[in-house]
Amino acid sequence: MKVRVEVVAMDCLMLRLFDDIDEAHMPWLLAAVQRLRAEFGPGLIDLVPSYTTLMLHYDVQRIGAVQARELIATALENLQPAGEGGGRLHEIPVWYHRQVGPELELLAARSGLSVSQVIERHSGHAYHVFALGFAPGFAYMGLVDPQLAAPRLATPRKRVTRGSVALAERQTATYPQTSPGGWNVLGRTPTALFDRALDGYSLLQPGDRVRFMPVDHAEFLRQGGDDTPLEALA
Amino acid sequence: MSGLLIEQSTPLIQLQDGGRFGVRHLGVSQGGAADWLSMYWANWLLGNALDAAVIEITLGGLGVLIQQDGCLALAGADLAATLDGQALEPWQSFTVRAGQRLRFSHPQQGLRAYLAAPGGFACTPTLGSCSTVSREGLGGLHGEGQALVSGDTLQWPGTAEPRQLPRELIPDLSLKQPLDLVLGAQIGDFSGQSLFDLFNRPWQLDSRADRMGIRLLGPALEYQGAALISEGIPLGAIQVPPDGQPIVLLNDRQTIGGYPRVGALTPEALARLAQAQTGDCVRFRPVLEQQAQARHLQILAGF
Structure with a gap:
């Protein structure tokens, strides 16, 4: 899985994980959400999953543009899909x-x-x-x-x-x-x-x-x- | 505890604050003051948290009876406000006495005025915010998303002294300079002519405008990419539906959407756009993410 990171606003990045709609994608998105929340901590304002993407809204007073990308890279390293316990x-x-x-x-x-x-x-x-x-x-x-x-x-x-x-x-x-x-x-x-x-x-x-x-x-x-x-x- | 009574209102007169965060993955809109800069200054004048709950008055039509002595602050648009018939300029805090009447009639300059009270207007937050989002039935004085209505009583916990915002600190909310647009999203999939038009033509504000978005009129923009799967949409995103007429998405926008976008306005540009009226023309200037962040941090450092 290759994640593309795109600018969508001054303080929002779009993480593109997939290109099509598939139920099999959701455990991956869920795992990414959990890792990103942990990595960004209080610098994360909102994280919006949708089918193939995650939109990450971060606090520019705490985290700069370069650091945001570093945190994303760290969070997604060796990502494994969430197991059965991932979602209810x-x-x-x-x-x-x-x-x-x-x-x-x-x-x-x-x-x-x-x-x-x-x-x-x-x-x-x-x-x-x-x-x-x-x-x-x-x-x-x-x-x-x-x-x-x-x-x-x-x-x-x-x-x-x-x-x-x-x-x-x-x-x-x-x-x-x-x-x-x-x-x-x-x-x-x-x-x-x-x-x-x-x-x-x-x-x-x-x-x-x-x-x-x-x-x-x-x-x-x-x-x-x-x-x-x-x-x-x- | 001081207070005021709403005697006259409209659906466009609402409690707002910095917005509702941490719940957008549940489909909950961001909400919040459309012109956040003016809200910040109104609160600053009283020594409040900058995002404390304020009354957002769009276009005018607010009548208030002051019930107890105190001090309030006004920033943003000039809506021909009067206190017991005496003209009241924005960008100041001012003393009010029980029995006085505060009225906002119609726009002289700008569109949205912000009325703040010491310590912020008292309101129990809904999902972490007092912001009124009518469509979702969230926030506001009673937590059900209603705008302020005649008969509502608002209270505030603090006290403050009257003061004026020094002239050099008053933000320029005019449309003289172009609005900064952070390039991004699907901008690479628009035609070359459309990119030229986007940054070289004036864009006129349509009457189809509310707290969800403002439609702009101009040459049709042509998207040449594939159909999108719905994805999160940031504040200020400029989306282009199939008719080619762009829509700037504001605070009460839906959380996800599937129209292509050329990027998003900066927070400063959004504050200025929130003060523009139907028929006004705006121009756009491309900026990069890091330039926009530097400018935003510079603005925040000014408070």
Whole structure:
């Protein structure tokens, strides 16, 4: 693995580790994050992982441009991918149903699968969290079974209910807060994803893995889920 | 404990501080005062931490009833501020008495004024910062991302004496000089003509501007590289969407994005841009990373 370091701002460097999206990259990115945090210490302001890159924002009052590169070189020397313990594995309950997942049947029709097969395929894989963005706690996960892959909605919804589980192309995500959104919604989780009372604020962190566990309506409600319908877009 | 009551406000009048750090990998925006230089000077005038919580007043429309005697400071734009009808110039701290009314009407020069109080306005930080990010529902007086509204009461813990910022210390926030742009990111993948245009043409501020970003109007910039995979985006990054019209990304920008970028403005350039109005024109000047760092450290040493 050859890491390219590029200037992106006065106090930010982009570390390019890979060229394509692959779940196998995440343990490497996670290992790099841990090493860089340790090496930069309080001179690190923020470190933003995303699919193939790490953006490193450092404090120029503590660390100069040359020293920053030296610290990066030291941190990445003999890097080994993080093991199973590197990221956490989360099991997230999902009520897959047309009432809260208006694109469930559309996805079935597109893929030539039955609704229950769509649910099986979507929940049958432990996804990797590639990056968080778009909104606090919004985790971009993948990779979704290629047969399920579907483009974003032509017209985004103005309101996608908090907890909605959705997919776009080969990525999947859950909406931490009610917000606009253009992904295909197939169900809803009762689990809180972003809460300032949570340790670390966000349940999902870059490099974590997520398995969606289908639950029925009663169990969804028992866990505090809100079953207010999400309208299908014509 | 002293205090003031907000009697008139707009969604563009918000508590801000230095910004929210250490949580960007969770998708949380940086936030913070758009013109950090003016915020620093407002706080400096009161002997505060330079990034203490201040009121960012964009365009005007703030009316305040002072409830207790004290001293406040004002820096940044001239928004035709008055204290009981008497004109109040920025770049000073000033005595206020209970019952007086402080008003900000409309821009005379610049766009954003910063009102500071001794010890900083009292506010419980959300994820380490008081910065208001409305889109995310984080920060601000009540922690839910709301702008200041009529009826809000703000308090401050300290005391201070009135003073003026010496004229030679007032930062030049005008657009007379070009804005420094640190070359980087995908700049090598733009056409030669686009690089020429970027540094030789004036760029006009579009009305599509907020705390997330400011769109610039000018010749379309042509990106010739491959499609990008989303990656972290720094403060001040200039991204170029497919229509070729660049957008300068500001404090409330999203944390990752997939449009190509030509680099990022320096902190000083961002402070100046934050004071520019729709229709104003800016020019860019390329600087290297280390020149920009040296200049930034020089500015910080001035406080």
